[in-house]
Amino acid sequence: MTHGAGAPILVMGAGSVGCWIGGALAAAGAPVVFVGRPRVLDALAQAGLTVSDLDGRREHLAPASLRVAAEVPAGLAPRLVLFTVKSGATAQAAAQLASALPAATPVLSLQNGIGNTERARAAAPGLVWLPGLVPYNIAELGPGHFHRGTGGALAAEDHPALRAALPDFERARLKLKLHPDLRALQWGKLLMNLNNPVNALSGLPLRAQLLDRGYRVCLAALQAEALAALKAAGIEPAQIGALPPRRVPWLLRLPTPIFKRVAARMLRIDDAARSSMADDLRLGRPTEIDAFCGEVVRLAAAHGARAPRNEIISTLIDAWAGQPMPAPALRRALRL
Numbered sequence: 001m002t003h004g005a006g007a008p009i010l011v012m013g014a015g016s017v018g019c020w021i022g023g024a025l026a027a028a029g030a031p032v033v034f035v036g037r038p039r040v041l042d043a044l045a046q047a048g049l050t051v052s053d054l055d056g057r058r059e060h061l062a063p064a065s066l067r068v069a070a071e072v073p074a075g076l077a078p079r080l081v082l083f084t085v086k087s088g089a090t091a092q093a094a095a096q097l098a099s100a101l102p103a104a105t106p107v108l109s110l111q112n113g114i115g116n117t118e119r120a121r122a123a124a125p126g127l128v129w130l131p132g133l134v135p136y137n138i139a140e141l142g143p144g145h146f147h148r149g150t151g152g153a154l155a156a157e158d159h160p161a162l163r164a165a166l167p168d169f170e171r172a173r174l175k176l177k178l179h180p181d182l183r184a185l186q187w188g189k190l191l192m193n194l195n196n197p198v199n200a201l202s203g204l205p206l207r208a209q210l211l212d213r214g215y216r217v218c219l220a221a222l223q224a225e226a227l228a229a230l231k232a233a234g235i236e237p238a239q240i241g242a243l244p245p246r247r248v249p250w251l252l253r254l255p256t257p258i259f260k261r262v263a264a265r266m267l268r269i270d271d272a273a274r275s276s277m278a279d280d281l282r283l284g285r286p287t288e289i290d291a292f293c294g295e296v297v298r299l300a301a302a303h304g305a306r307a308p309r310n311e312i313i314s315t316l317i318d319a320w321a322g323q324p325m326p327a328p329a330l331r332r333a334l335r336l
Helices: 016-027 038-047 087-100 116-123 160-171 183-193 195-202 206-210 213-233 245-253 256-262 276-283 289-302 308-318 327-333
Strands: 009-012 032-035 049-053 058-061 067-069 080-083 106-109 128-133 138-142 145-148 154-157 176-179
Touching: 009 016, 009 087, 016 032, 016 049, 016 058, 016 080, 016 138, 016 145, 016 276, 038 049, 038 067, 080 087, 080 160, 087 116, 087 289, 106 116, 106 160, 116 128, 128 160, 128 183, 138 276, 154 160, 160 176, 183 195, 183 213, 183 245, 183 289, 195 206, 195 213, 195 276, 195 289, 195 308, 195 327, 206 213, 213 245, 213 256, 213 289, 213 308, 213 327, 245 256, 289 308, 308 327
Parallel strands: 009 032, 009 080, 032 067, 049 145, 080 106, 106 128, 154 176
Antiparallel strands: 049 058, 128 154, 138 145
16 A cells, blocks of 8 residues: 555544644645544534634534544555544554554654653554644534634654645645654643643633633742753753743743733633643543643652652642632642
8 A cells, every 4th residue: 555645644533633633634625534532523423523713714614524433444544644642542542553554654643742652653663653743722612613722833853744744734724844853842832731730720711811820820830840850851841932931930920910911922812712631621531631740740750859749730630529729729739
């Protein structure tokens, strides 16, 4: 089998990220196959797929135009796989791909966290695994409707298969930047993702949560621990936003009126945006807390230190009882 120019793009893990990026590609004319769980596939079969964003984009794909499956279709030879399963499902999903796809199929991991590409490569060494990064927030607003609520450009490790796919991404108005090494960017993104558990516990939309200084102080403390662990490991995280990573905790601790003026770019978030972890908690699904705070805890431990506040908030997420946690209560729990 060969991966011809007309071969489809396979979305492995049709959740919020997979449906939004895959939907944008399909709306621009790329052949896309969506593999996911029954909850999402049933919604796509009934309502179709709608992708929208904070810039006014809104495109709808009718159910009959979508190619969806619960498993990778037999004989499929995609030219590219977008790997968008949750971190905890990495090894299992990678093994499924290995059993169904031709050797050397390129797979772009658009997952959260740091080590998923390595775990996937260990489970499926015959495939070509490429790390990628999704900088923006995508929320599921309703059955089959996925909305990008923040900005940024997709990033990935440079590879001929991705260079060949760039026209598809350009037609779909998906900015994709290729880099020789993605590790610094991944750590920069993880620092921002430490807000996921804070947002999930707050019960608020992202913008409203970031405008509450109590919650920002909690995020600043989590980031400070991560930055200390990164310094001990000799890792310099890439700048994702308007400020260098080591200046962001200072920004977060500012009084809200000053923060609003200084952090205007960070606050360019529409009212529909919320963290994926908030969705996971609401739907009773396993969260990716280990891919965020767990990575910080492990990095600190590898250099003889601890990250106690990242440990505490991990416990709070795992023990969540269904009620929002006010900022003063979260600060007390984190000993702030």
